[in-house]
Amino acid sequence: MIADGERQSLEAALAESEEHDGSMFLTGALDAAFSYSPGHRRELRDFRLKDQTELDLHLAGANVFDHETRADWLGVFMNRTAQAVKELAKGIAGKERHTPGLLVEGPGAGSVRVIFRSPPQPKRAAPVPGTDVETLDGKALHQFASLFMLAEDETDLLEASVHQLPGGARRALRQVGQSVVEASWSIEGSLTARGRDVQPVVISPTGAARLVHAVGEQAAETESKLIAGAVDGWTWSKSVMDFQPSTGRGFRAVVPPDLQESVAAINGQPDHDAVGRFRITTIYPSGDYSYQRRSYVLEGIEAAMDSDLLDLL
Template identity: 30%
Template sequence: MTTAERHDLTLLRSALRETTGDPEIDEFVQASLFAGIAKDPEAVRVFREETAPEQVVVDLHLEGGEVTEHSTNAGRFARFVQRISQATSAVAKDVAGAARYPENLLIDALAPGSVRVVLRAPGIPTDKGRPAFEDLPVSTADSTALRRIAGILTHASTTSDAADDELLPALVRELPARARSLLESASTEMLKAGWEVAGTVRQRRYSEEDVTVTQRGVARLKSVLKFAPSDPARESIVGTIDGFKYSLGVIYFSPADSRRGFSAVVHTDALLVRVVRLSQQKDLDVVATFEIVTEGGAEDSVRVYRTLVDVREAGAQGKLGV
């Protein structure tokens, strides 16, 4: 993509973020903009990101197995959706640090096209007494939790089961015990039904992410959900941030010593925002602190799983922020 094209996309984002205050006029303007960019895939992607709902929407299409045309077993489908909703609530409770947390997910009317179901986190209630900062997207605990559940299901299905794949068990380990149990139950329903799932995760001003769930991936996830790691240890390492995956909550880290690079889970949104900020400075040395657990007995079969608990600019360890 050329610099001029990137500039066009920036202008498109700015235009889509402008508002007249009248929803009907804004909708007309957006329709006019879309008509002019409908044949440009990159521009359409920007349009979808900027006009997506404010909170996470997961659009799932179930295919294969018990799906016949646009139908599937009602009881199994209901249990699958219920377990995903309950698991999301359990993760949201952990994210919010709440003693209790209700099931808040909404479900859109089912639609043809294999068997389609749309799960969405409810929007933030409007408070006219408080100022709105429309340029600052805010994810609710439900949005964060639903994105995390979708990400784990997808990661289990789109990565190999090679011995050096350390990320899935680390992602699973960060889930509350109740969420792990419910996700295992949802996986059981998928395996019994023989479903394969394809879809998307959308949220305004975030990159649209694909959701892919295969039978092999679900079986792998169910196995990982049962793993029992060692007690955690902590280690601080100097190195650079190689990248990150915001939707999954993952950092890719390259140590300054002779060790090979690795991935680690980032458990909190606040820490992930810091990772994003630090990664914008190319080749910046940072000090990253990881919580580390191991699995396995014999030395050649030991797996190491890491969770990032802190990261700071290497020369700023004594500062409160970065």
């Protein structure tokens, strides 16, 4: 962390430099100069991003040679990614239409590099230090990255995440996953937004294949249930929280974009007690009713001290 006075001086200098040509070179030089200071680098990153969310990907693998890959494969991947983020944004907003605005920077140096960035708001508000800001497209890009991260190591939560998505988003995600599998890419990169630490992202052919399988699987049984307990952890990058019921075993639940601020607020309080409404999905793989997988998606949550839901338990 850096002192408030130093932060204000840095922000004032950056704001003034932004009005002149070549400001990008100054921020680049400052980024290099402050490489020893995570606090300074975060301030510079927040100033650059403002209300944008950024997914920085480096493609490698069997079909990347000397920082080169086939243009048609890369073009299909970028187009399908833009379509998937658009469909996710429509699902988040509950709209049938959404004007796509995902930006791309690259390909750039370093393996085959491509940077996806949500578009800025037409009129940006002055950034407030430490404030988390995500636009609709930013939330969709975040959800896109979260799904691939879950595909690497959280199979049950991946299934819970995709079952809540509208059909258009599921079809678009399947196509992106197929692009990665067909090109045999191993993708590493990072996800970041204002007020957030940089989170590593990995998209492997194996993980992409899991996502393709998950979006095609059908839920067997679903129920909605109120559960009292405590928020036991919150992971922004994966959109997942840990929940410990008052009785019984703890579980992990997917947190939709519109509930993430509520979960973060409860997790940030000394008292983490809460009442949540969860959609519980039970899946019987390959029709085998002797084995089942259960997953949870948060539908609503309130801090226990403020909750009217306790009366419904």
